[in-house]
Amino acid sequence: MIHSLFLVNSSGDIFLEKHWKSVVSRSVCDYFFEAQERASEPENVPPVIPTPHHYLISVLRHRIYFVAVIQSEVPPLFVIEFLHRVVDTFQDYFGVCTEAAIKDNVVVVYELLEEMLDNGFPLATESNILKELIKPPTILRTVVNTITGSTNVGEQLPTGQLSVVPWRRTGVKYTNNEAYFDVVEEIDAIIDKSGSTITAEIQGVIDACVKLTGMPDLTLSFMNPRLLDDVSFHPCVRFKRWEAERILSFIPPDGNFRLLSYHVSSQNLVAIPVYVKHNITFREGSSQGRFELTLGPKQTMGKAVESVLVNSQLPRGVLNVNLNPSQGTYTFDPVTKLLSWDLGKINPQKLPSLKGSMSLQAGACKPDENPTINIQFKIQQMAISGLKVNRLDMYGEKYKPFKGIKYMTKAGKFQVRT
């Protein structure tokens, strides 16, 4: 099982270590540092590194490496999933997961890590339960604690841990009962030079914020459940019911949680909401190159495409660019060669464009690689897959809750090759 955990910052210092079994010397991280040196980019450090006596499994989040040390055969995914859970928990507790936040809350961090693993076995990883055991630090609570002498640690046995619905604490009470669901879809796509789609898929999630008194039993049904053939559920969802009736039936955890994530990969279901016209050329023997980029909406069901940001890694030979955006602003970093254009909203009447020239190193030959254009955007009030919630019903409690549902589409890894 998991032996130890080291947190390493971007400058390569170990700033926290925690051992669940016997102490493993810090020097084991030297193997990690070697791998880190070999990697060209921070994210290229391999996630599993063997050393003579241990294995190091690491994830990089918020520019901190979480390095777990294991000694025997342990499923690596188990370790990685657990590390993600640690990151999520820190973020949940401290708002951000940064070196400063962790150092500021080092005792809470220790208490948390101690609760999350026992002898390397996961103990309590549900944020609901952890929060009952260890209260998250807030400014108010710190002040109150200092004055009254009360503590951060819950006195009660986390009852939820033993019930049949371990994800929900008992005795929940709200004056305003509300249940909100966000359907968020990210579209990952690779578009080739000619504008045709090479791959496109949708990663969707339904995040919920449920604040309901007592033990509500919810059912959520969809207009078009057939879209969802590849789904991962929160443990609260009754799988049998889904298999039989395609209805989500569940007793929700209290607060924020991810009800479901899904994946739509069949290409004809994935609409591409924007198109790009581009002309990026270098002439042989000339130190100038041409750059033209125009974006336009496509298959958006009349919704506006907003917060559009275009990034492109230009070839190394490019010294500088001189471009003229029809809207928004652009920046070019001559060191990293990253071109970034923040153009805001796409107006279908007047399509945004970015045109101008690139100057190349004098005498350098024409760059061989073609820059890839990376696009980020958001579309409110629409799920690009067409997924629609039909209705939400509540059983088991008498009151009438407020219900709400929001849709949003975002670009995930949306790449256009040139």
Next chain:
Amino acid sequence: MTDSKYFTTTKKGEIFELKAELNSDKKEKKKEAVKKVIASMTVGKDVSALFPDVVNCMQTDNLELKKLVYLYLMNYAKSQPDMAIMAVNTFVKDCEDPNPLIRALAVRTMGCIRVDKITEYLCEPLRKCLKDEDPYVRKTAAVCVAKLHDINAQLVEDQGFLDTLKDLISDSNPMVVANAVAALSEIAESHPNSNLLDLNPQTINKLLTALNECTEWGQIFILDCLANYMPRDDRESQSICERVTPRLSHANSAVVLSAVKVLMKFMEMLPKDLDYYGTLLKKLAPPLVTLLSAEPELQYVALRNINLIVQKRPEILKHEMKVFFVKYNDPIYVKLEKLDIMIRLASQANIAQVLAELKEYATEVDVDFVRKAVRAIGRCAIKVEQSAERCVSTLLDLIQTKVNYVVQEAIVVIKDIFRKYPNKYESVIATLCENLDSLDEPEARAAMIWIVGEYAERIDNADELLESFLEGFHDESTQVQLQLLTAIVKLFLKKPTETQELVQQVLSLATQDSDNPDLRDRGYIYWRLLSTDPVAAKEVVLAEKPLISEETDLIEPTLLEELICHIGTLASVYHKPPSAFVEGSRGVQHKRLPPRSGSGESTESPEVGQPGGTGPEATPAVIPSQSDLLGDLLNLDLGPPASGSVPAPTSGMQMGAVDLLGSGLDTLVGGPTVNMGAGFAGAPAVMPASLNAPVGGGLGDLFDLGSSMGMTTGAYVAPKSVWLPAMKAKGLEISGTFSRRAGVIQMELSLTNKAMSIMTDFAIQFNRNSFGLAPAGPLQVLTPLSPNQTIEVSLPLNNVGPVMKMEPLNNLQVAVKNNIDVFYFSCQYPISILFVEDGKMERQVFLATWKDITGENEAQFQIKDCHINSDAASNKLQSSNMFTIAKRIVDGQDMLYQSMKLSNGIWVLAELRLQAGSPNYTLSLKCRAPEVSQYVFQYYETVLKN
């Protein structure tokens, strides 16, 4: 205010100050002080001097304070064992606390204090907690047993905690079950042969029930444990699969992958024509695809496993090619893995798409990735014949880009394409020659030189080209030098008139001016060959080359099967068996896929799936089991190799033959040197005497043999011997032997009644045995056996019975019942009855496997006084399903390369050396389970002498 304030005090006397605060009356001050102590501890300051003061704070009803003190204790108890005793009382008291949270915390913390004196006191509270009414306490205690076992294994066994832990598998609370399984799995890792997790249908059922209700982590433990179970039949296997399938929709990717492992393993047992089999295949694809949209670290592990799955069952993901397309901001380790899988999935249907993608990748920035992409194009050409033309034109396009490393990689792969499809694409040679100057890497230079030499007759200025390389001969790497030598000799044989000077120059460079023995040797060989008999030289050097194999980097099948059983583990990430690298696994457990039952391809008897359960699994074993060892043959401890083993043969022939296939280029080199034995007669005087040994040769005749085996006569069957004398069995005498006929193992029995009364109601059962042999039907003795009558019975056997390692391995304990009594006897079966009909390995696989199995797993034996020639031996062995893959004659010795496969999937590879005129044969056996070697040898001896 944050915790960082605890770090700020750096005044002198800090310890003193803390001491005062710890002893303060005010609770709040105490707690702040402990927090300061903990904070100092986390940054590595030594605060052990405060031990007594901190321990004094332990007796508190404040939970946070208690926890902090516990944190401190865990850290320092080891360094201050005597002081730690002070804490014991509080622990023991806390274990009786009415609050289950406190009880659990106390027992959990005690387990973390690795001090012998404390562990002694831990036993009683732990025993109580294991039986606590509160499941939270029980599940904590379960883990504590594992902790204690880590500190003092003997104590845990003596105190009977293991049994209590086993009982917890049947606990009513799913979390307790999960933790018990986790603890047992961890303990079992250090006791590979103990049957801690004795899985039977009842426990399996309990685990499956708990699976639905426990936490995600618990599900991982349970699924991993389930994967070790061997279902009795396909129906049980299907029902487990059905109950595991919902886990594929879990949000935790580790759960998903563990579920995939269970399904991949149990699927093996399902008949392929079953509807459910198809359904299951379809269900496996989406979760695997979903794993690829997760974080890159998860993707990497998933991809490594998908790589295995694709090799085992390509049909699962054959329509999902697109998800493996590379995104430009994927980390490099993800990119390379995706590329590898793309090639594995490439087929005629999707090749166009794949090629377009690969071409795109070849213009990326990352050099390593670009190189691999170019190589991938070549691999596609070799794999999918229809695409070869398109691949070649794509490669030519890439060569036109003139990007140096792209051109070099392209040339290396085009050479392979020439090898695979001779006389098809040679028109591109002109284009290749244009790029001669830009090649600076040895591999690319060597490839280009090979092309020039091979097609010298089509290249007008081949001599000039080669000559230009010759100028800097001594600065080239060995690879290039060897290639240049061969190429020039080829050129000379093709255009002898113009190139005599050139060939002399290169031969003298190679033989006189070089320090490299390989180069010198090869130079001498050519020299002598050319000077003795140019016609023979032509035949040898310009001989037709064997085609190169399609996929060179497939994982060898036995290893693949083992890795499939280890999906989701480190082994699957490294594609190595766990025994190869996991430290601390003190015994190695080889896992294997269960045999498929019911379908035609298997070797089990047809009765297998039949209802009614006449097999031994339906009724309890007659013989009380003598040992409760679980281990099937593959669970064996592969410790020291068999005592008779010797290091791998150094004959060089073998090594040469293996290497020949190992790398494309060397093959070329090996080709020309075949059959050169005769040419030695007029050797130059400088020829080193050692020359006749290291020649790689023999490829041709090594491989020509396989199919030439005649049809076989019946396999050798040993005469019957008496197994159960009449004295011991109240007048019943049993003698018998074993045979294998048409894929079915038969136990031939003669039952003789030497008593005075009639015998009836015969029945037979086997005890668990190494290979799971079991009667496939009842013992057919229909008429009563009257006194002095003998009856011959043939009992078909299958090998789906329960497995347990026996000593000796081929021992079989049998119980026979009649109207008088039950009799026990044991007999030994020849291992050959387990050799299955499809035990003939592909040559390439054979070579790869032979190379892959290390020397420790090799055993060598002498067979004495044997008078039989190699063909007869080969025929004889073939009738026992011992197949000759290849035959070679070296130095007057006949070498037979043979393979056989045991019914449980173990492959045994053999090399039999027969010296003409000498009655002594040498047998080398390689096998991943070296225990069987001895028995295989015994059988060889029996067959060859009879």
